[in-house]
Amino acid sequence: MAVWPFGSSEVEVAADGTLAGGTATPSSDEATDSSSEVSVVFTNNSPEAADLYWDDGRYGAIVATQVPARGGETQINTFLSHKFYWTVHGRRQQLGRDVSVKAGVVRYELSADVSVAVDKSACQDRARRCSVDAKNGECTRNPGWMIVNCPKSCDALKPGTCALLDPKKRCDRTLPHLNMSADPTWKAGDLNAMFEAIMAPDSPWQHLNPTALSRPPEGPWLVQFDNVVQEQEIKALTGTVANQFERSTDTGASNEFGEAQKLMSTGRTSENAWCVNDCYTHPNVVSLTERIQDITHVPHGHYENFQVLRYQPGQYYRTHHDMSPSDMKLPCGPRILTFFLYLSDVEEGGGTNFPRLKSPPGAPQGSGLTVQPKRGRAVLWPSVLDSDPTRQDPRTHHQALPVTKGTKFAANAWIHLFDYKMPNLWGCTGAFG
16 A cells, blocks of 8 residues: 555555545546545445535534544535545444545545444544644633633643543532632522513613513413514624525533534524524624623523524424423523514415413414514513523424515524533533633
8 A cells, every 4th residue: 555645644545546545436527736626425434324425624624513423425516635534423423534535536435334432532623623723822812612622732731631521520610710600590489580570661672672471370481572683783684694504403411521513403494593603793793692682680691692583385394392400500590581583474384483482362372472583573471481591491492484485584583591602612511602
């Protein structure tokens, strides 16, 4: 075997010039320049499900997730000389060597005997950019991401970093580096007090026409507002993420480093984009966040970044709940409130349905309560009980009904029992960003 170098990695090349692990099947495109598009197949013969990444020169861009073990395949269109690598699904531990797409090879197979065992030390960098980013201060600016993805490079600058790969040593809310209050934002009775203040005749929010679509004792609180999202805020939210929408995923189990797996959902077909970077710091987005903070009296540090949603005709989200009881194990605690924002009108369909709530007069019995999309409208509901904010209120299960005509834009503002921003920075919420 000869060795073919590229960048800082190597792949083995057989005597006939094909890559090791690649089948020398004639390609319909014999061009050799890197601008030539080709269709190739990657096969996972390893004993575990795997993810396929394109080497973008940083931390890799995922192109296929959870490819089945022992023969699972994925077909992609790419370009000659593009580089790819496999990882264990949900762990980002690389399997085998990098693979570079070459003319004349259309199939690339991951070996069946590749090791999928967990690296016990785990103090290994996952990307070629790690040493550069560590030297540029990313271990301080983005500690959670760098601890999980670049522990070796960060440990070289600050010995002891690798020990923080263990979420028990990184993610206890009493640890000094999280700088969190040990007190939750709500105690028993605070949920009702917040909603009663919103609905009071002298409430400063009466100009938003707050309407209680459901309220105790018959049901949980469900309050609708009109024109809570201003036109410039809608444009800021949708405009800054316009090119970032991708298929929505569900959250799977967390691995040994505290990373939650992303799972393709069969019950959710929408697209979403996260409001980060330019979106998060946009003055109009900041003003919207401050308004939600003023309405709920929950500090904005408890909020996840806005999740901007797009539903095309036929897309939906089946019945689900925003709060998971297992999130009490996270330093941020569970989601206690959802402030759901409608960023567009919808010609037909696309309502937010609460199947466990009482049907309004004139609606079919058993259909639940449905909030119709309207540009600028918002609806606020709790995910937990007033008597115990650590327990789920099952009555606020909900679903996004299919859009039948038009496009629905919306956004989730999810609010947690404890501070969210600092645990998220340290990779202690199951995600980063």
